[in-house]
Amino acid sequence: EIVLTQSSLSSPVTLGQPASISCRSSQGLVHIDGNTYLSWVQQRPGQPPRLLIYQISKRFSGVPDRFSGSGAGTDFTLKISRVEAEDVGIYYCTQGTRFPWTFGPGTRLEI
Amino acid sequence: QVQLVESGGGVVRPGGSLRLSCAASGFGFSGHGMHWARQGAGTGLEWVAYISWNGKSTEYAGAVTGRFVISRDDSTSTLFLEMNSLRPEDTGLYYCVKEFNTGWTLEFWGHGSQVIVSS
Numbered sequence: 500e501i502v503l504t505q506s507s508l509s510s511p512v513t514l515g516q517p518a519s520i521s522c523r524s525s526q527g528l529v530h531i532d533g534n535t536y537l538s539w540v541q542q543r544p545g546q547p548p549r550l551l552i553y554q555i556s557k558r559f560s561g562v563p564d565r566f567s568g569s570g571a572g573t574d575f576t577l578k579i580s581r582v583e584a585e586d587v588g589i590y591y592c593t594q595g596t597r598f599p600w601t602f603g604p605g606t607r608l609e610i
Numbered sequence: 611q612v613q614l615v616e617s618g619g620g621v622v623r624p625g626g627s628l629r630l631s632c633a634a635s636g637f638g639f640s641g642h643g644m645h646w647a648r649q650g651a652g653t654g655l656e657w658v659a660y661i662s663w664n665g666k667s668t669e670y671a672g673a674v675t676g677r678f679v680i681s682r683d684d685s686t687s688t689l690f691l692e693m694n695s696l697r698p699e700d701t702g703l704y705y706c707v708k709e710f711n712t713g714w715t716l717e718f719w720g721h722g723s724q725v726i727v728s729s
Contacts, residue, residue: 500672534714538715540655542655547705547720547721547722548655548705548716550710550715550717550718553715553717554715559717589654591654593657595713595716596714598669599669599671600645600657600660600716601657602655602657603654604654605654605655
């Protein structure tokens with residue numbers, strides 16, 4: 500099973516400042532089709548998770564451009580260029596490259 | 611717009627069974643892989659099960675293999691999760707999740723159905 504670990508944020512984050520969350524995988528995440536199925540989801544308080552970034556760096560429809568993803572191999576990063584109040588919640592990285600699919604433990608963003 | 615509405619949760623004793631349903635609308639259900647994921651109270655997310663777009667392939671998390679069965683009815687755009695031999699550690703909010711059209715990504719989540727396993 501692929502294990503994903505995530506960094507914590509130095510809480511709380513200041514409005515308008517950048518924030519960065521890292522995700523490390525216990526194995527490489529390149530699928531046999533050549534793509535890397537590492538994505539990021541956001542879970543706001545009391546809400547279901549919402550897809551932000553897929554395939555490392557592709558922003559999902561409707562996601563503000565202050566969110567960006569990067570990385571390769573086993574190390575990946577989610578960056579928020581300027582944190583806004585609505586960004587409060589828990590961020591999870593997740594992989595769909597190999598079954599069983601797995602999630603990181605989550606990183607809480609507080610303001 | 612895409613809607614996923616879960617139902618069928620409740621309180622059950624250890625060893626009991628429940629069947630969750632997920633009514634899908636707003637997209638071509640029969641063309642998408644579907645998943646179940648869960649979240650314990652105050653804890654993180656856990657992937658549970660997957661079924662391919664045509665129903666011919668299924669996968670399960672190790673913790674539920676042999677006890678849970680995922681299935682789908684494309685005629686009614688409904689996803690199911692049959693849960694047997696339930697344990698207290700199965701307690702949580704169960705989400706129905708639509709897979710992205712390019713595959714291998716959890717795109718859209720329902721609001722979940724609560725399952726409590728307790729004596």
